[in-house]
Amino acid sequence: MSRDGTKVDARVGANAPADYDPSKYAPSAITTDLALLTIRNGRLAVLLVERAAAPFAGYWALPGGFVRPDEDLDTAATRELAEETGIDVHDWHVEQLRTYGAPERDPRMRVLSVAYVVFMPTDARPVAGSAATRARFWAIDDLTASVSEGALDDAVSELSDHAKATPSLAFDHACILADAVERVRAKLEYTTLAASFLDEPFTLSELRHVYETVWDCRLDTGNFRRKVLSADGFVVSTGSQCSTAGRPAALYTRGAARALSPPLVRPGNES
Amino acid sequence: MSRDGTKVDARVGANAPADYDPSKYAPSAITTDLALLTIRNGRLAVLLVERAAAPFAGYWALPGGFVRPDEDLDTAATRELAEETGIDVHDWHVEQLRTYGAPERDPRMRVLSVAYVVFMPTDARPVAGSAATRARFWAIDDLTASVSEGALDDAVSELSDHAKATPSLAFDHACILADAVERVRAKLEYTTLAASFLDEPFTLSELRHVYETVWDCRLDTGNFRRKVLSADGFVVSTGSQCSTAGRPAALYTRGAARALSPPLVRPGNES
DNA sequence: GGAATAGTGTCTTTTAGACATTATGTA
């Protein structure tokens, strides 16, 4: 970090209090980290990349990286995702989660992380790691064990690509991921974002499975159908059908509504 | 910003992609800005400070300032509030809102702002500006006009302390404030935070007035009472009463419940 | 008594939960 006192003072001092001291206002590095969530094989999953270099070499982490000097935060998040995993967010829903800034969260230096959540459709998409990283999806269930144990007490450098072991995540990414999952669970209640986990067109059963997977519960088919179809603009009928093992199901696309009012309440959600 | 390539590379490079270039990862200054909201004279109000120095000298702004090198973000937010206005957040509810990072949001240099929302009880509290700043509450209604007009097209350096004119806010603080107000409106629906705008003990009428003020609507007294009293842990009866112009009202304190499920839905909230 | 505010009761409408039942395809 620069200690060029006069220069920093000229640019920063105007907003500083009377007891201004340049050494107290050292800038920080900024990263974006991104929890890309989707439904894979009937389970809620997140995309992780394996770190090649220290710190946390060999650990799995949320994709992300440093924000460039003249780059918007949202732009940085999607750019880093594309660079590390080859994934383009297209028109998917991307929203800021929150910012993590504990002074010791990165052992190298002070690093702030602006975290994002992405709702990716369930379509099986190839994931290409870059030269430096491998990338794969992990079921949330297979990671939550390590959340409660903390992120620093397990060396996982021998993990194979298909290992069943639950890896510890780099940095505070287990906390970020837990917050992201809770955000998604809450958002399904009062928004129509569940549909953004599906490729179009989709059936009402598929939409119900999204809720059942994310909330880890069972929903009554009739009541769910009544609720979704009575919510104006949640889904739009295409008129066509899809053939399955049983009776063909009607196909729908996403409607224009974003909010869901009154909400679809998650069972067992007592105050 | 330092251009000491080797040193920066050694500390930052481990997380960077293969095409790493130190000049692309320049650090940024970090501020916290804080929207302290309360009910003043029956209106939703926010605490602003008048800027003494450039940029935006004479403009009103959210209290806030630079985060210190080894300081937690939450700590920085409450420290800056105390320094600029003499207000201690005590046990009030403080929550992170979101982070604002548009590259040109500060004309001096790249500055990220991590914004917070505070729910302050309505108690008339003295607000002391520091040596560099004046501080006062503004009704949200008196500021929203300037939100839609943008924050840069009005010089307000002549504004007196009791001016009725609607000032333009410094930086992108009008956007931050708009997001904060919307956050509060939403939170009253599915949390018990409305009670944190009141001093204890309070009456159910006072609690209803909080909702009516924040949502700008009228609520039926009987239905509101039924809803609040049936929500377990929202309020706790003290057994005592308070005398007003009419029949004495029963007094309550805040209960232990944080979530409100099912929610108290805001009228005219159609999807 | 009258004004003002607090608190209760009740009727109706809406919505949600818990099913039973019918429909329509494939093996």
Added chain:
DNA sequence: TACATAATGTCTAAAAGACACTATTCC
């Protein structure tokens, strides 16, 4: 036909909205 899944119908219980009404204070 058996089976699997989609779609509909119905009964009940709970909650919300719209009131009318009663209660208790101060003047």
